[in-house]
Amino acid sequence: MHRIRPVANGLSTDHPIPGLPFINDGRLPLDSPDAIERTGRNQGEGLWGRTDRLPGGGWVALTTEPKNRTYAWAVYYHPDHGRIVLLIRDQDQGSQHHAWKHAQEGHVHRHGGYWWDGTHWYRPGQVIDRAWERNDPRRVRDATTLTAEDLLTSTPNNPDRATVATIASFTAPEAPLPNWADHLALWARHRSAHPQALPLDACIVDLLAPELDPQKLTDRKGLAAAAGISPDDLPDPDYNRSGLPEPQREDQAGMWWAKPVALDWAEDRLQTEGPRALLAATTTYGTDQPIGVAADHDRLRDLFAETLSEQRRGRRPVRTPDVQPIADDLAWDAAANLAYGNDHGLVPHEAIADTAIKALLGSLANDTRNGETVRHAYDLSDLPGQAVKTLTWYIRRSPERTTHILGEICLLARVELELPPRVVGDLLHRSFYLDSPLDNATIDDLFDMALPPSARSPR
Template structure:
């Protein structure tokens, strides 16, 4: 979920966000998405509006609020689960639009991106599945959906609450105290709405064991789960976007659920693990990709063998030629073209198998020369391994209708058969770098 947290609930929403005030939204033509769009679109400088149909039915609509242009209304109409009406900052509507229409992450968001699709709750999108170009959907264990009826089963006093108006509204920095009173006032207004959704079908919140406050972890805890030093985490001031959205905030800063922390650790390993796994130490005592180290050592030997250079001089003279082989856009070996050729070689093998009606182990293994090129490439571009494997899986899925798990099994069998990396290294590399959907349940 992007940084588009709602700042208020519309009075006519079916699914209130806990802690947020309710705002009178009667001016919005909530039954007409085109009219919502026209509220802002083309109505003056700084005003906008948009509506789109949803792939599974229903629609979304957005508009700048003309009476308070710092904010925008966002409306999601689900064909089965009713209407969500929230107020967001005018600068953040596009992120919510993307997630509602294209994100495959449901339509209700709670606790830092936990999402509900009308059937089940899932953890925030953290682990990216390149085979489908979307975040892996991971169900929440023992999730309990909390409805308005559940909350209003406890005493509440609507007389202590109020409905805000949009003119002059300013977002609250902290959740409203005694929010159940505001929920009770919202429920009173619904009694006057014909065919209002029953309160036991109005989803308000999520409860799950993993979200218990005492089980959340801070930065130090997240670093421990990821098995890295805390100082190696992204800087919160300059690289906060590289961290998952927190589930809560404590006195010491952001707090995450342990499953979200594990998901982040998995994604971090996918991005950085291959580089650490396929690294070596140069003769200058610095870490580099093992393929670059091998190229440097080989060129050093070639230069030193003529006897005119000392070994130290040969090391220095060999370094930049070794780098120029594979590093940079003008490298002597066209690495981008080599990657494309490698992808097409795997796809060609799969296409031949599909044409002959083969599947599973009957696809055979890749040709040894293809495996040799794979070895050579990943040893020099280890940090590109996840991207390479994702591209292969994505193309196999979109062009040949071959599922990612079949592709993952083919690559694993082929590397075990002909790779020189060693079985333990191969399994460690693929366990890190394959997209989630390409991994077998045993891996």
């Protein structure tokens, strides 16, 4: 949602976005989502519309604006919190629809993705919790909600200095309106003619929080430091903006992020990049490879060197200084085919991982068969040692899959067995201590970065 940049507030919106102009939405049938959809759907080439009902009695509706097809209307209705009417770029319709219907991250968004669920403010969703198939919601500390009434009573304003835009000739402004308080006052004047409209003290405009203080925001250097990498290793926003968190502010000096947002981004990056770095070793060629691949190579190179150097079946022994390089190369060919074949190579890696996962889940199913509520990991038996060893074998050779595998186990245990992710995470941690060949310190680091947030225990 936060990567979609609305270009105007509809005059009928209940929760206006600061800095954006207000535009006349009188032609929209705002009380009929189906009619909003029909405005654009099947009305001609380049026009589109969509509506969907939401749980709890709400709905979303979007349509291309026929008189200015560069833009589209997006309407969100909540039975308790009123409606949001936005003008967006037509190309963003699909993303806006998905964000409101599926993202589970509120409907009021500010400051690069901070979102309000009707009660509390949360930071932009960045840290994926695979046990719940959603981003982990992170509350904003000491957040203060600013309503329309708050701003109108605390900021000088004059509605006569503002205007309401019309859609036919509308062009999105390149910068926030400098006298937005005047426009907010004009919006409030129009609302006074509609007694059923939400009161101004229920119209959410913005939030304040210590972490959003402009003096506390961090730049690219700070973002890189949060992830423990060089600024040069960050994506270039000109070519890969989606690889960076949405900034809370952007000016001529660059992008600026709240420090908690930077830390969340770094945490999510660690979930995917961390296991690969943790479970890496340097080969005889000086390249970094998964520790399992490097161990296979070392074992095979010694075996091949010994075989090439010994006299067998009456043949003369190999007496050349090039024995070891030949053994190294042969060993690498063998190790690579064992490690990187997937199901098309010598070893069906995915089948091995799937079998281990099924064995672990089968053990959990047996433990929960009596239907008793499980609240702690010590209510469950240790997981099968051979399954843990098999899964470790796979992870040592495909560490980049660790986060997905642990997330899948926690997800399936929650959905199919009604086991809390925290319980499953604790049990996996304990069972790896008992049966995994990884040392305890490595297991701790691996689980800290790779378990879903809801499955981690404070340490």
